[in-house]
Each structure stands twice: as structure tokens, then as C-alpha cells.
Amino acid sequence: MELKKILPNQKLNKNISTLPIRNINDDSRRAEPGDAFFILEGKAFDVFSVLKSIEGKVSCFVASHKNKKEVLNCDLQTPVIFVNNIDDVYRKAVDIFYGFNTRDFKFIGVTGTKGKTTTTFLLYHLLRGLKQNVSMLGTIKYIIGKKEYEASHTTPDYLRSRKIFNEIKKENSKYIVMEVSSHGIEQQRVSGIIFSRCVFTNLSREHLDYHKTMNNYFSAKRKFFMQNKKAVSIINKDDKHGLRIIKGLKKVITYGLERKADFMAKNIILDKSGVQFELYHKGKKHRVESAMLGRHNVFNILAAIVTTFSLGFSLDDIIKYVATFKGVEGRLQEISSGIFVDYAHSPDSLKKALSALKDIGYKKIICLFGCGGNRDKGKRKIMGNISGRLADFTFITSDNPRNEDPLDICRQIESGFSDRRYVVIPDRKDAIEKALKIKNNLNSTCLLIAGKGHESYQIIGDRRILFKDSEIVKNYMKTC
Numbered sequence: 001m002e003l004k005k006i007l008p009n010q011k012l013n014k015n016i017s018t019l020p021i022r023n024i025n026d027d028s029r030r031a032e033p034g035d036a037f038f039i040l041e042g043k044a045f046d047v048f049s050v051l052k053s054i055e056g057k058v059s060c061f062v063a064s065h066k067n068k069k070e071v072l073n074c075d076l077q078t079p080v081i082f083v084n085n086i087d088d089v090y091r092k093a094v095d096i097f098y099g100f101n102t103r104d105f106k107f108i109g110v111t112g113t114k115g116k117t118t119t120t121f122l123l124y125h126l127l128r129g130l131k132q133n134v135s136m137l138g139t140i141k142y143i144i145g146k147k148e149y150e151a152s153h154t155t156p157d158y159l160r161s162r163k164i165f166n167e168i169k170k171e172n173s174k175y176i177v178m179e180v181s182s183h184g185i186e187q188q189r190v191s192g193i194i195f196s197r198c199v200f201t202n203l204s205r206e207h208l209d210y211h212k213t214m215n216n217y218f219s220a221k222r223k224f225f226m227q228n229k230k231a232v233s234i235i236n237k238d239d240k241h242g243l244r245i246i247k248g249l250k251k252v253i254t255y256g257l258e259r260k261a262d263f264m265a266k267n268i269i270l271d272k273s274g275v276q277f278e279l280y281h282k283g284k285k286h287r288v289e290s291a292m293l294g295r296h297n298v299f300n301i302l303a304a305i306v307t308t309f310s311l312g313f314s315l316d317d318i319i320k321y322v323a324t325f326k327g328v329e330g331r332l333q334e335i336s337s338g339i340f341v342d343y344a345h346s347p348d349s350l351k352k353a354l355s356a357l358k359d360i361g362y363k364k365i366i367c368l369f370g371c372g373g374n375r376d377k378g379k380r381k382i383m384g385n386i387s388g389r390l391a392d393f394t395f396i397t398s399d400n401p402r403n404e405d406p407l408d409i410c411r412q413i414e415s416g417f418s419d420r421r422y423v424v425i426p427d428r429k430d431a432i433e434k435a436l437k438i439k440n441n442l443n444s445t446c447l448l449i450a451g452k453g454h455e456s457y458q459i460i461g462d463r464r465i466l467f468k469d470s471e472i473v474k475n476y477m478k479t480c
Helices: 065-072 086-097 116-129 158-170 182-186 214-226 240-246 296-310 315-322 347-359 378-390 406-414 428-439 469-479
Strands: 023-025 035-038 058-064 080-083 106-111 134-137 141-144 147-150 175-179 195-200 232-236 252-256 263-271 274-281 284-290 333-336 339-342 364-369 393-396 422-424 445-450 457-460 463-466
Touching: 023 086, 035 086, 058 065, 058 086, 065 080, 086 158, 106 116, 106 214, 116 134, 116 175, 116 296, 116 315, 134 158, 141 158, 182 214, 195 214, 195 240, 195 296, 214 240, 232 240, 232 296, 240 252, 252 296, 263 296, 274 296, 284 296, 284 315, 296 315, 296 347, 333 469, 339 347, 339 469, 347 364, 347 378, 347 445, 364 378, 364 428, 378 393, 378 406, 393 406, 393 428, 406 422, 428 445, 428 469
Parallel strands: 023 035, 035 058, 058 080, 106 175, 106 195, 134 175, 195 232, 232 252, 252 263, 339 445, 364 393, 364 445, 393 422
Antiparallel strands: 134 141, 141 147, 263 274, 274 284, 333 339, 457 463
């Protein structure tokens, strides 16, 4: 595509207006011949320091007028086009180059602190069961047609998402189910997408290292719904933040267990085989069964059922396919008898995971968890207190310590305990193996390994090393 086609509103020199552009790029590490490279400033990286080293790889640069001095100081021989609002120009160029039209798809966005992944996977499963062409973007992976890719972000950035949408279009997907993170909303990764359905699961403490306050965090979530007022919003009415989001919206369908809602779950049965409940809608009762564990998953099931029903599908057919869904990797996943791996890495999610295991009949619980380094430090003591109250014994260990001392993180977690029913073992592998040894010698006891779930790595310092909780468990069990 010629440069003038991706920059239709810019006055270009005739010599460069017909430059062939093979790709749009904003990452110097991936610079390639034929790139139109957009110079976008980042908080943690000085992009101007690398421009000279990549100019031989790209066809041209596009920069903001406000950075003209810094760019000219780089003494570049490759053409540079200066524009007024580089963010707008960038997004329009990306849409043009990758042929993105939001009306090519029906977008379903799921946001909230917890439940996004399970709800999106279940929505994907239901739509597939209902013979619909559907793709999915989320925390664990991206599914496009029959292809699966490891997820780089819960919500991919603007450029990556347009590349993905271009591929999805070739696969003839009608629906795109997306997890929409608060970071993705604030960083405008979902800008330009017109969502058909917007789903709210819940809100609790998370990402305060980024948002600083709960009010800021809530505002980011609410912004998603305010930007998509023409969408049908599916809201968890039991969550107080859901009630706040409803205000100002016209097209709302609610679900819940306690507060009166359009769809309600009653007479819930929780056991080790899954959940059962009665779904009430407009005076009619429907029996719902699922292999997923715990009361919190009733909310996720409701969110997926209501969303799919709002798209025009039969409630009976939807409920039939709910029963065939086996759950999501790393979400209260039973690896071996009474041994569970869960992604719980916030106070609320740890509380829900421990409560779920009590609800389904385990008399004693061993909990193993840590907290990530260089992240919200305020939650560490809180999570220690939760495990101290709800678990019978706790192994405090590492999660992704990053650039913090693992033992310092463990000590901060330890400060939340009021008694000595815990041990500190910073080495996660050692902690898991010791926890498994104790669990195997006790009856009616389960082990919850929390924090990392599906993750296949551990971040120590600046290194990402191979590490997966479920694999540690499986390898240990082979030796028993």
C-alpha cells in the first residue's frame, strides 16, 4: 500500500507519497523493511535513542510535531513525516492498512476484576455449540478459527488487535469475544471498537499499583460502558459497583443471586461434581448444571447465559451446552484428587477460591500462595489474613518476585497472620513439594495452589524462567 493511502489527510512530498508500505510498526525491536514506523513516546523507554539504529530497516518515520526537535537531533536520512495528533493519525493509519471495520463483527466485551476469563471461555464454548463462527481474545490465549496463539496481553494493543481482526476476518468469524482489562480501557486498546454486548462481572481490589485508588479503577471499568451506550449491557446486580454502572445506561439486562434481577439463580447446590441451580427468568424456571466448582462460578455461568440469550439464541439450547463445558485451565482446576491450581492473586479471588473448597465439602484446606513483586504491596497483608482465617495451614512462598526480594514479600504476607499455622518457604517448587507431602498424609484435606494458575513461567529479576504449578504437581505425583 502506498504511503499516501495510509496518511490521506497529510500533505506529502511527491517523492515519498508513493512509497510502498508493507507494514505499520511502533516497536523498534521488530523493525523490518517496508515499515512505516510511528514514533510513539513511552514512559519506560526512550524511543529517540534507537531511531538512528533502525532507520536503515524502515521506509519512513511518522512523528509528532511536538517531538520535532528530538527527531531532528537524530540526524535521520530516512524520510520523516511530522503530524499534529500522532495518536489519531496512528490509529486511522492502522485501521486503513489492515482494513478494519468494526461492523464486520459482533463484539462481545467482558470486563470486571474476576470472572473475565471463565466467562469469555464459556461464551466461546456456547457460541461454538450453537454453530456460530467465533473467535476469542483473552488472558490465556487468542483463538482464531482453528488456530491458537499465546496471549501477549489480556487485551491486545491497538496495532496487534487490528492484525488479529484482519486474520479473524479471513476466518469468517461473526463473533469476537474479548476480555477487556482496565489497562486496555485506559490505554485505549479498545478504542474504535463498537461493542454489541458489554458484560460486567464484579469489582474488587486489584491493579492498584497502576490505578492508585479503587475509585480510579472503577472509573476505568465504567468508562467502557459509557463509551458503548448503544450496546446491550449485561450487569451483575449483586455487585455494588454494578449498580453504579447501570446508572446512565438505557439497554441493561441484569443477573444475580441476591438482588432482584432479570435473571436469577436460586436453590444452588454446590458439591465436588460441580454446581446445580434453578434459573428464573420472567416467571419461568430452568434447571442448570455445570462441572465448574464453587458459588463464584454461578455468576460466571449467569453472565454467559444472559449474554448468549440476548443475542437471540434459545435458552434451552444454551443451558444444554453449559453442561458440556469442563472449565478453564488454572481456574480452580483439579490436577489430582483434592489438589487444585487456581489463578487467585488478589484478596477477593483468594477468599472465593478458599470458600468454594469449603462449600463443596472439604473439611480441611492447605493453602499455598505468594504475591507478585513490583505490584500492589497493600494487598499482601490482607491476603495473609484471609488465608490465616480460611485455611487450616498456609505455605507462604514466591509468586513472580520480579525485582523484589522474595523473602521480603513473604514477610509482608506473614504480617497478616494472627497465629503460627503457616510456614515461609520462598522457593515455590520446594514449597509445593512439601505441601503435597503433607496433603497426601491427611484425609478429607485439599490443597489449593494459588496465584499463577495457567502461567507457565516465573519472573525472577528480569528473567522469565519456565515454571508451571500443575507440572510441578504432576512430576511429584509420579514419584509417590
